[in-house]
Each structure stands twice: as C-alpha cells, then as structure tokens.
Amino acid sequence: MYKFINNGSVTSAKGFSAAGIFCGIKKKKKDLAIIYSSEPCTAAGTFTLNKVKAAPLLISQEIIKSGSMINAVLVNSGNANACTGEEGFKNAELMQKECAAELSVKPQNVLISSTGVIGQQMPMENLLKGINSIKPFMSNDGGHDAAEAIMTTDTKPKSFAVNVEIGNDSFTIGAICKGSGMIMPNMATMLGFITTDAKIEKSLLQKILFNAVDVSFNKISVDGETSTNDMVTIMANGLSGVEINNNEIINEFQKALNSVCIEMAKSIISDGEGATKLITINVTGANTKKDADLVGKSLSNSPLLKTAMYGEDANWGRIMSSAGMSGAEFSPEKVTIKFDDHAVLLPDYKIVVDESIASKILAKKELNININLNGGQFSSTWWTCDMTEDYIKINAHYRT
Amino acid sequence: MYKFINNGSVTSAKGFSAAGIFCGIKKKKKDLAIIYSSEPCTAAGTFTLNKVKAAPLLISQEIIKSGSMINAVLVNSGNANACTGEEGFKNAELMQKECAAELSVKPQNVLISSTGVIGQQMPMENLLKGINSIKPFMSNDGGHDAAEAIMTTDTKPKSFAVNVEIGNDSFTIGAICKGSGMIMPNMATMLGFITTDAKIEKSLLQKILFNAVDVSFNKISVDGETSTNDMVTIMANGLSGVEINNNEIINEFQKALNSVCIEMAKSIISDGEGATKLITINVTGANTKKDADLVGKSLSNSPLLKTAMYGEDANWGRIMSSAGMSGAEFSPEKVTIKFDDHAVLLPDYKIVVDESIASKILAKKELNININLNGGQFSSTWWTCDMTEDYIKINAHYRT
Numbered sequence: 001m002y003k004f005i006n007n008g009s010v011t012s013a014k015g016f017s018a019a020g021i022f023c024g025i026k027k028k029k030k031d032l033a034i035i036y037s038s039e040p041c042t043a044a045g046t047f048t049l050n051k052v053k054a055a056p057l058l059i060s061q062e063i064i065k066s067g068s069m070i071n072a073v074l075v076n077s078g079n080a081n082a083c084t085g086e087e088g089f090k091n092a093e094l095m096q097k098e099c100a101a102e103l104s105v106k107p108q109n110v111l112i113s114s115t116g117v118i119g120q121q122m123p124m125e126n127l128l129k130g131i132n133s134i135k136p137f138m139s140n141d142g143g144h145d146a147a148e149a150i151m152t153t154d155t156k157p158k159s160f161a162v163n164v165e166i167g168n169d170s171f172t173i174g175a176i177c178k179g180s181g182m183i184m185p186n187m188a189t190m191l192g193f194i195t196t197d198a199k200i201e202k203s204l205l206q207k208i209l210f211n212a213v214d215v216s217f218n219k220i221s222v223d224g225e226t227s228t229n230d231m232v233t234i235m236a237n238g239l240s241g242v243e244i245n246n247n248e249i250i251n252e253f254q255k256a257l258n259s260v261c262i263e264m265a266k267s268i269i270s271d272g273e274g275a276t277k278l279i280t281i282n283v284t285g286a287n288t289k290k291d292a293d294l295v296g297k298s299l300s301n302s303p304l305l306k307t308a309m310y311g312e313d314a315n316w317g318r319i320m321s322s323a324g325m326s327g328a329e330f331s332p333e334k335v336t337i338k339f340d341d342h343a344v345l346l347p348d349y350k351i352v353v354d355e356s357i358a359s360k361i362l363a364k365k366e367l368n369i370n371i372n373l374n375g376g377q378f379s380s381t382w383w384t385c386d387m388t389e390d391y392i393k394i395n396a397h398y399r400t
Numbered sequence: 401m402y403k404f405i406n407n408g409s410v411t412s413a414k415g416f417s418a419a420g421i422f423c424g425i426k427k428k429k430k431d432l433a434i435i436y437s438s439e440p441c442t443a444a445g446t447f448t449l450n451k452v453k454a455a456p457l458l459i460s461q462e463i464i465k466s467g468s469m470i471n472a473v474l475v476n477s478g479n480a481n482a483c484t485g486e487e488g489f490k491n492a493e494l495m496q497k498e499c500a501a502e503l504s505v506k507p508q509n510v511l512i513s514s515t516g517v518i519g520q521q522m523p524m525e526n527l528l529k530g531i532n533s534i535k536p537f538m539s540n541d542g543g544h545d546a547a548e549a550i551m552t553t554d555t556k557p558k559s560f561a562v563n564v565e566i567g568n569d570s571f572t573i574g575a576i577c578k579g580s581g582m583i584m585p586n587m588a589t590m591l592g593f594i595t596t597d598a599k600i601e602k603s604l605l606q607k608i609l610f611n612a613v614d615v616s617f618n619k620i621s622v623d624g625e626t627s628t629n630d631m632v633t634i635m636a637n638g639l640s641g642v643e644i645n646n647n648e649i650i651n652e653f654q655k656a657l658n659s660v661c662i663e664m665a666k667s668i669i670s671d672g673e674g675a676t677k678l679i680t681i682n683v684t685g686a687n688t689k690k691d692a693d694l695v696g697k698s699l700s701n702s703p704l705l706k707t708a709m710y711g712e713d714a715n716w717g718r719i720m721s722s723a724g725m726s727g728a729e730f731s732p733e734k735v736t737i738k739f740d741d742h743a744v745l746l747p748d749y750k751i752v753v754d755e756s757i758a759s760k761i762l763a764k765k766e767l768n769i770n771i772n773l774n775g776g777q778f779s780s781t782w783w784t785c786d787m788t789e790d791y792i793k794i795n796a797h798y799r800t
Contacts, residue, residue: 118717317518396711
C-alpha cells in the first residue's frame with residue numbers, strides 16, 4: 001500500500017538532504033542542484049540511447065556500471081556539456097572531483113548530470129564557485145530548491161514522494177524531475193532523480209528501475225531516440241530498515257516506483273512547451289505488445305493529432321491515419337475509437353461521433369483517446385500533450 | 401538535354417487536355433480536376449504504404465497493377481473518401497464509372513484520386529454533377545486549372561514541364577502536384593500527376609517512376625509512413641513519336657523525370673503549411689546509403705531543428721542531437737556541419753561558428769544544411785521547411 005506524500009520531494013526519504021542554488025550558468029535563475037545521502041547508497045540508472053552522449057552522462061553511466069556506492073548527485077542546468085569534446089570531458093571530471101572533495105567522498109561516489117544548451121563549453125569558474133558554496137544550503141527540505149535548479153524550459157518544479165507501508169514498517173520513495181515534454185519528447189532532455197530509504201541490492205534495483213521507466217518515461221519517449229543528456233537514477237540508502245528482498249515486498253516497491261515514475265512522466269507532459277492539455281492514449285486489442293507500442297508511439301508523436309487536440313477538433317481521421325502509418329499490423333475496419341467514454345468510430349467504419357459531446361470532452365484539460373484495434377489481447381498506455389503556437393515561440397529562440 | 405518550359409503544366413505534352421472546376425465538395429473553391437488523353441496511355445504509379453488506404457486509391461492501384469491502358473485521371477479535393485467503408489468504396493466505383501461514360505471509355509481506363517477530410521462520405525450528388533459537366537472545360541491549356549482544383553491547404557497551384565531534346569526529336573514531360581509539406585510530410589496527402597508524350601513500355605515506365613520518386617517525394621516523405629491517399633501516377637501517350645527504348649534515351653528520360661519530380665517535391669516543401677524557408681539537407685560521408693537516409697530523415701522531421709530555423713538560430717547542437725538519435729552508425733566526433741559554405745563545427749567538436757555570418761545565412765529564404773559524417777562515401781539529399789506559429793493555426797482548425 002503506497003500513498004503520495006503531500007508536498008513530497010527527493011528529500012522525503014530518511015537521510016537525504018538537497019539544495020538548489022544560483023551559480024551563474026544561467027542569467028538569473030537557480031542552476032545548480034545537489035542531492036546527498038550521508039549513508040552510501042546502492043544506485044541504478046537508465047541513460048540515453050542517443051549516439052551523441054554528453055560528457056557528464058558518460059561519466060555517470062560508467063559509475064553505475066561499476067557498481068560503486070553513491071553519496072550524491074550533482075546537477076547543473078543552463079549548459080548540457082554535450083558536443084564539447086575533450087575540454088568538455090575534462091570539465092565534467094573536474095565538476096565531479098570538486099564536488100567529491102567538498103563532500104569528503106571519492107569522485108566515484110558522485111554522479112553528475114547537466115542539461116541546457118548543447119555545444120558550448122561550461123563556464124567552469126562559476127560552476128566551481130557554486131560547488132564550493134552549495135554545502136551550507138543542503139537541508140532535509142531542500143528537495144524543492146533542487147527541483148527548481150534543474151529546470152530549463154519547465155514552467156514549474158516537479159517533485160513527488162510516496163510512503164509505502166509494509167506491515168508495521170514503512171519506507172519512502174522521493175523524486176524530482178525536469179523535462180519539457182515536446183512534440184517528440186525523446187528529443188528533449190529529460191532528467192529524473194529518485195531517492196529511497198529502502199534497502200535494496202544493486203542489480204535488483206536496476207531491474208526494478210528498468211521496469212518502472214518502461215511504463216512511464218518510455219511511454220512519453222522512445223527507446224533509441226533520446227537526447228544527448230537523458231538520465232534517470234535512483235539511490236537507496238537503507239535507512240528505513242526495510243529490506244526489499246522477497247517477492248511480495250519487491251512487488252510493492254515496484255508498484256510504488258512505477259507510480260512515482262508515471263506521475264513524473266505525466267508532469268513533464270503537462271508542463272510540455274506551450275501545452276494546454278494532458279492526453280492519455282490507451283491502445284488496446286493489439287495482436288502483440290510491439291503493435292500496441294507502435295500505435296501509441298505514432299499517435300503520441302503526431303503533430304497533426306496534437307494540433308487537432310489544441311483546436312479541440314474531433315478529427316478522428318488523423319488518429320486512423322497515424323495508426324495506419326505506425327507500422328503496426330491491424331485491420332483498419334475493426335478499429336474502435338473513443339474520446340473518454342464517447343465512441344466516435346465503431347467497426348466497419350461506422351461513424352457515430354456526436355460532435356457536441358465530443359466538443360465537451362475535447363474542451364477538457366485532461367482527456368483520453370481510447371483506440372481498440374479489436375485484434376488481440378495486448379495494450380499500451382502513452383501520454384502526450386497538444387501542440388500550440390507557444391511551442392513554436394519557445395523553441396524558435398531557445399538560445400537567445 | 402532537358403529544359404524547363406516557362407509556365408508549363410500537365411497539358412504541355414502533346415495530346416493531353418485538362419480541366420479544373422468547382423462542383424460543390426468544397427464551399428467555394430475549385431474541387432474537381434481531370435487530365436485526359438484521347439490516345440490511350442501506358443501508365444505507372446506509386447501508392448501510399450499506409451495500412452489505411454482510401455477507396456479511390458485502392459481502385460487506381462488495382463488498375464495500374466492490371467496493366468490496363470489509361471485515358472484519364474479524375475481527382476477531387478475537399479473529401480478524401482478514406483475511412484468510409486463499403487459506401488465509400490461504392491461511391492469511388494461510381495465516380496470512376498460515370499467519368500468513363502462521359503469520356504466513352506471503360507472504367508478500367510480511368511484512374512481516380514481524392515484528397516481532403518478523412519472519414520466523411522463524399523457528397524455524391526455534387527460530385528456526379530461535376531463529372532457530368534466537366535468535359536466542355538477540358539482544353540490544351542487546362543493544366544493550371546487542374547492544378548488549382550487538386551489543392552487543399554496549398555497556397556498556390558503547382559505545375560511543371562520540361563522539354564527533352566533527343567537529336568532532332570523532342571518529347572515533353574508535364575506535371576501537377578499538391579501537398580502541404582508539413583512537419584512530417586509523410587502524414588499529409590501528397591498527389592502528383594505526370595504526363596508525357598514519349599512512348600514507353602509499361603514496366604520500364606514503372607521502374608523509372610520508382611527511381612524518380614525515390615530521389616524526390618521520398619526525400620520529403622518516408623517509405624511506410626504515408627497518408628491514406630498519397631499517389632503519384634504517370635501516363636505516356638507516345639504522340640511525340642519518341643520511343644524510350646535504349647540506354648542513352650532511357651537515361652535522358654530518367655534525368656528529366658527526376659528533375660520534374662524534385663521540383664514538385666521542393667514546391668510542396670516551399671509551400672509547407674506556415675513555412676517561410678526551404679531548407680536543403682545534404683548528408684555526405686555516410687558508411688551506407690541507409691545511414692545517409694536515416695540522418696536526412698531525422699533532420700528533416702525534427703521539430704526542434706525546424707523551429708530553430710524559423711528563429712534563425714544557429715543551434716547546430718540540435719543537428720547533432722537529431723543525427724545521434726537517427727539510428728545511423730557514425731562517429732559524432734568526426735562530424736562537420738556547415739550552413740551553406742560556412743563551417744560551424746569541425747571534427748573533434750571544434751566549434752568554428754561565426755554567429756554574424758551564420759545569422760546572414762539563416763536569414764535567407766533558401767539555405768543548405770550540410771552535414772558530413774566523414775565516415776564513408778554515401779550521401780543523400782533531403783528537403784524540409786521551417787516550422788512556424790502558422791503551422792499550428794492551419795492544423796488546429798482544419799475541419800472548421
């Protein structure tokens with residue numbers, strides 16, 4: 001049994017502190033965050049599949065692979081340290097080393113992450129000054145500051161936490177994330193940092209994280225099509241005393257983590273650049289899992305569908321066309337399409353849309369597109385947002 | 401040797417007449433076009449790979465497959481006759497039959513095509529009235545009217561023709577097309593109708609058409625990801641007396657047809673919904689043809705790149721990131737990127753952009769993005785447009 005903690009964040013779990021400060025990478029806003037556990041943590045992570053990988057991401061990926069215990073994650077916004085060559089790599093190493101020295105741990109105990117503009121060298125003087133001054137700001141309720149400091153085009157910080165009761169015991173999972181849920185969210189940098197005071201062995205933690213990311217971040221994004229800096233990490237310090245070591249409790253942990261990750265993913269989409277609507281796409285009746293995902297991915301990436309949603313236009317033809325070009329195997333004439341519970345298309349192309357009912361549903365801030373291929377037993381849930389003029393404005397002049 | 405004919409169109413080749421009229425499928429604008437040859441034509445066609453295929457497209461595809469000689473193509477805009485079930489199929493058959501009767505030919509001598517809103521039944525009474533009254537409008541300079549009548553969100557009609565000299569003889573290739581070059585142009589209906597007075601055997605014509613489409617329409621679109629109604633056809637009536645029957649002359653015909661198709665493809669992109677710029681993407685130095693195409697496709701479909709082009713922002717990081725997520729194999733540190741002739745990135749991430757030179761290039765209406773992967777010998781050219789607020793406006797309220 002898990003429940004969300006009101007105002008929870010990455011510092012909700014025992015033993016975690018955090019801070020978010022301004023150090024001068026951005027012009028004015030907070031741009032440096034740290035998440036810290038005095039107790040060393042087992043850790044796991046998932047990383048971008050883009051061929052072009054940012055220097056800090058490569059370093060953190062190696063550390064996760066090595067199995068090293070982790071004490072901290074240091075994250076800057078405003079500069080991605082991607083496509084910056086050898087100098088960028090040295091800067092990332094220095095960023096890690098300086099942070100480790102401040103915390104009196106080894107470099108391999110510190111994960112690092114960057115997000116922002118690609119192809120510009122990090123302003124190291126400002127960053128190092130920030131690293132040398134962030135420690136006094138770390139506190140048990142610093143999660144929200146940290147959430148603010150990792151933002152780029154996000155309009156609001158994103159923090160979540162759940163408490164999980166296991167008999168008389170309980171543990172907590174907390175998280176912050178950033179991301180700007182775009183047309184093809186896979187191209188935006190998406191960062192997620194999760195903490196827990198449960199005790200959990202590293203390889204099991206990695207497996208559970210993979211599962212959680214697959215039903216959440218991978219359903220607003222696409223494997224193999226991610227940005228240069230995308231990463232999601234989790235640190236477990238064991239301070240709750242609850243050990244995740246049998247099937248029942250693993251299951252509870254998985255469910256709670258899935259839920260935190262899904263809320264993060266949805267918060268990214270809701271805060272999509274210029275977005276005014278959160279759209280849940282439920283694909284059912286597919287012959288294979290892959291077909292369900294192909295249709296969900298195609299619909300959630302369709303600019304034609306996303307602009308129609310913005311225009312509150314019940315143009316279900318764009319849903320059919322997008323499903324048809326997805327590569328999924330299905331029989332078009334069997335398809336059912338609903339907006340929320342209102343059927344607009346039944347098998348044999350029976351068009352049953354009531355435009356006035358459809359208009360009311362499409363006017364909502366949150367709505368469901370339900371497409372049933374009426375073929376097999378497989379399903380998939382995806383999230384997307386509408387696409388508006390503001391998306392263009394935000395992205396046309398990102399660097400200026 | 402070919403050259404473009406000033407003001408040329410689908411009626412430039414000998415023996416072709418055409419008309420474009422208003423029959424009441426749209427509210428006011430021309431919506432019915434016919435292209436006619438009294439002499440029966442060999443014909444070839446390429447058709448959408450979308451799983452969801454419009455009724456008129458299925459009918460035309462069967463006729464091309466059958467090898468039947470063709471006298472006419474009848475095209476309506478305003479209604480796609482897609483996702484319209486059995487009734488839609490019967491309507492498409494009737495459309496073809498009525499047209500054949502008017503022209504005193506058999507139904508299998510008439511290709512049909514539709515474009516417009518998906519999922520609404522064709523207003524048959526108006527369409528049939530149009531078919532019964534279009535004949536008197538057919539003329540040898542009716543190509544431009546026909547080009548106008550096949551438009552949907554296009555802002556201008558699109559007509560081209562080339563004259564090809566072979567010794568003392570010559571033949572002509574003429575064409576009209578429509579398409580609204582969007583973010584993912586594959587999702588818009590793209591139609592192209594080509595005529596020639598050369599004489600050419602059907603299977604050879606089909607092969608040459610495939611080749612031409614591959615370097616033109618398929619470089620603004622993507623195999624397997626097309627709309628419900630996409631088709632390109634070519635009719636050859638032989639009236640020039642020139643027969644396309646040896647390697648040299650086949651080569652001339654191929655070059656001329658490629659050129660017409662590339663001009664059509666570029667005109668679609670230039671007239672892209674809300675577009676203000678035509679961007680040519682030259683990918684070179686790829687290890688395989690597939691890698692070159694993957695990078696070209698990814699860049700030409702990238703909303704982040706397209707919005708940056710609109711903002712005239714020399715954000716080459718988005719080019720790297722898009723190439724990196726394309727699935728192509730390459731070494732990021734070897735990449736060179738240029739805007740026109742101005743290098744912005746050299747190997748080993750040497751950033752050499754001069755922002756003031758870049759700004760001048762990016763302010764142009766037509767520009768090139770040249771990305772050299774510096775791996776192998778393969779290359780690929782793609783075309784795309786920038787992405788603007790007007791794209792959103794046009795698509796948010798398409799049906800209303």
